[in-house]
Amino acid sequence: MLSAAEKLMQTTVRLECLLQNGKTSTGTGFFFSFEVDENASIPLIVTNKHVINGSTRGTFVLTKRDDAGEPVVGSYEHIQLDNFESLWLKHPDPNVDLAVFPMAPLLNGAEQAGKKFFFLPLGETLIPTSEVLSGLGGIEDITMIGYPNGIWDIRNNMPIVRRGITATNPKHDYNGLPIFVIDCACFPGSSGSPVLIFNQGGYMDANGNLNLGGTRVILLGVLFAGPQHVAEGEVQTIDVPLQQLSISLSKIPNNLGFVVKAQKLHDFRAQLLARA
Known part of the structure; x- marks a missing residue:
């Protein structure tokens, strides 16, 4: 099991x-x-x-x-x-x-x-409602699962798991867009990774109450981009790259990632039902 x-x-x-x-x-x-x-x-x-x-x-x-x-x-x-x-x-x-x-x-x-x-x-039940979001603290531990740099356990067909924290409050729309920011190592191949809250055995809620026992899983969103800076110091926001390119300009990840909120997945339901 x-x-x-x-x-x-x-x-x-x-x-x-x-x-x-x-x-x-x-x-x-x-x-x-x-x-x-x-x-x-x-x-x-x-x-x-x-x-x-x-x-x-x-x-x-x-x-x-x-x-x-x-x-x-x-x-x-x-x-x-x-x-x-x-x-x-x-x-x-x-x-x-x-x-x-x-x-x-x-x-x-x-x-x-x-x-x-x-x-x-x-x-869908893992997508947080407004009530669930209101119960989150401003800083939450997050888990991201995917294939950074295309790396995977090829023998067992298993992904790579990374941990981090929310860098902006997922209750709010970052810069007016339906996204939030995470503090987590985000590398080529990570685009499309689910970003989750995954607590085992207990967690602290927004009011400081300790909830013991059980497992909490919340789908917060999907990684899609991240800020990087070039060697000269210029900061750029780009899609998390998909390819390893031979270029002379060095781009250094800031270990931040932009995440589209999971609530936007609801928008596909009507389109899919209409096609069924």
Whole structure:
């Protein structure tokens, strides 16, 4: 039986894209689902628009599951799809760097071929309501799961977990946009990583009350960008880069990341239901 932490490590997927210019890039996606009713859901992969923009072919890796419904760690399959960018539904707001990939056709095809894959989607119930946000302190420990610099446990198809804190209050819109800032090491390939509050055994609420026992999981948002400064000292805000480029200009991460708020995922529900 998987622990809470082990379950979270089964929520992400490494994305590899072949771009129109012939270069290859990597990014992070995570599994998510909208519940339609008690018997139906819409399974998705969530990432950033800029991760899949300009991609002609995409590849991701899914872990196989056994007849008991458990993951077969180390046994997985590469899924390769052409016209990759066209398979994603992009958020209509240009200020919201989110895109979703409906998984139902892929899963139905796999089932018909006798293949079973294991993944654990994050759900709508993990997106904080205004009431949940009001109960958070200004500074919270955060967990980010993904594939920085494309690094992963290739033998077991496992991601890399990083820890940090909220650098701005997630209750507020940073600079008037539906984003907040985290203090966490954010490197190429981390784009699309889920940013969560993950507490085991206890946590302190905004009023200083200690809550003991149980596990708290809150999906705060999705990493999409971060400020960097160049060697000359100029500060620039850029999309978390997808590629390792041979350039003479040194860009140094500030160990800060910009995160689009998870509430913006709600905006996809109506679009997906209309397509169903």
